[in-house]
Amino acid sequence: VYKGTLVGGGDEVAIKVQRPGILAEIALDLFVLRLLTPLQTRLQNAINGVPTAQADLDVAVALVDEWGRGFVAETDYRLEARNTANFAASMVARGLDAVCAPSVVEDLTRDRVLVTRWVEGTRLDQDASPDVPRLCGVAINAYLTMLLDTGVLHCDPHPGNLLRTTDGRLCILDWGMTLAVPPELQYALLEFIAHINTEDYDAIPQDFVNLGFSPEDVSVERLRASGITDGLSFAFRQLSAGGGPKKIAARVEGELKQRYGSELTGPELEKRAQAEFLQAAEAQLASEGIDVKGVTNVMEELSKRNRELFALPPYVLYVARAFSTLEGIGLSVDDDYAIVQECYPYLARRLFTDRSPRAKAALRAMLGLGAPAAQLSQQP
Known part of the structure; x- marks a missing residue:
């Protein structure tokens, strides 16, 4: 990216020029990565002591393909120009004046050259201004609005692409990699968040199907029996308390000490937790008519069952990357930052203003007024 000045007007601009042959380099890298991915998957599974199924290889290669799609899309500068302009217009239309994107100089933009107005500012994670915490909230609002x-979700929110402008706004740069989020997925996410918020774990299995985390032919009853809700409950409780990985680890250790004994050391607590997990897994498998004993056999059977019950939709990678980056920036200015708590104001406003039946049902669920899971999944 170069900085230049427009002839005549004197306005400063950013000139992004594509390196010659970059598309061929990306294609070669992806080809090699696709060749090595099955080997890496088998090696990783061997280290973890679980067998490798064809489904494992298929998922791994599919994830590589999805990343490849994003990388190739980044070479289309006209598409990036449209994404940039569309985002800016959508924020203005929604009255979100605190967030912006660079203005595109359309008559100078080409397939391999992108020209935008220069934006003066500093990286959000390196700015010491007192309004940075507010801008972290602005960023959360912006990304939830996109999602x-x-x-259309911006998928490259590394700290260098989030600027605090000199007039105190948040500017999001680099719109080459985006993710389309269809309405059906948006409502499925809203329903899932509503059920998690009110700890309505009976509805979570259907949410997993709606979100693509589980195949449609997997029964809700089988998902409930898998114990997935217990793990979600624990994870959500820790995320809601905030503080990032270090404080979460400290809280988890505190809970384990309370459960198994305050005198135990970290490794001893880990052994106790593993033993309890193994016992519960054996009991669960036995209830399904599967008689297995021993760590290796149980883990192998669980691995097989998880492949049947769960999947990782490619969009999750982009969403997780976006919000983990935002959480990291928030933690850099507040050690107790809780991204889950930051999301609630937007989610409440979103549900209160959406008149669709599914949004109304999700709002009722979030308010604890109740709505059958089947009803949520059947609404148009």
Whole structure:
């Protein structure tokens, strides 16, 4: 990226020039990565002591392909220009004046050259201004709006692409990699968040199917029996308390000490937790008519069952990357930052203003007024 000045007007601009042959380099890298991915998957599974099924290889290669799609899309500068302009217009239309994107100089933009107005600012994670915490909230609002409203999510939110402008706004740069979020997925996410918020774990299995985390032919009853809700409950409780990985680890250790004994050391607590997990897994498998004993056999059977019950939709990678980056920036200015808590104001506003039946049902669920899971999944 170069900095230049427009002839005549004197305006400063950013000039992004594509390196010659970059598409061929990306294609070669992806080809090699696709060749090595099955080997890496088998090696990783061997280290973890579980067998490798064809489904494992298929998922791994599919994830590589999805990353490849994003990398190739980044070479289309006209597409990036449209994404940039569309985002800016969508924020203005929604009255979100605190967030912006660089203005595109359309008559100078080409397939391999992108020209935008220069934006003066500093990286959000390196700025010491007192309004940075507010801008972290602005960033959360912007990304939730993209995910759950406009349907186009910015997928490259590393700290260098989030600027605090000199006039105190948040500017999001680099719109080459985006993710389309269809309405059906938006409502499925809203329902899932509503059920998690009110700890309505009976509805979570259906949410997993709606979100693509589980195949449609997997029964809700089997998902409930898998124990997935217990893990989600624990994880959500820790995320809601905030503080990032270090404080979460400390809280988890505190809970384990309370459960198994305050005198135990870290490794001893880990052994106790593993033993309890193994016992519960054996009991669960036995209830399904599967008689297995021993760590290796249980883990192998669980691995097989998890492949049947669960999947990792490619969109999860982009969403997780976006919000983990935002959480990292928030933690850099507040050690107790809780991204889950930051999401609630937007989610409440989103549900209160959406008149669709599914949004109304999700709002009732979030308010604890109740709505059958089947009803949520059947609404148009």
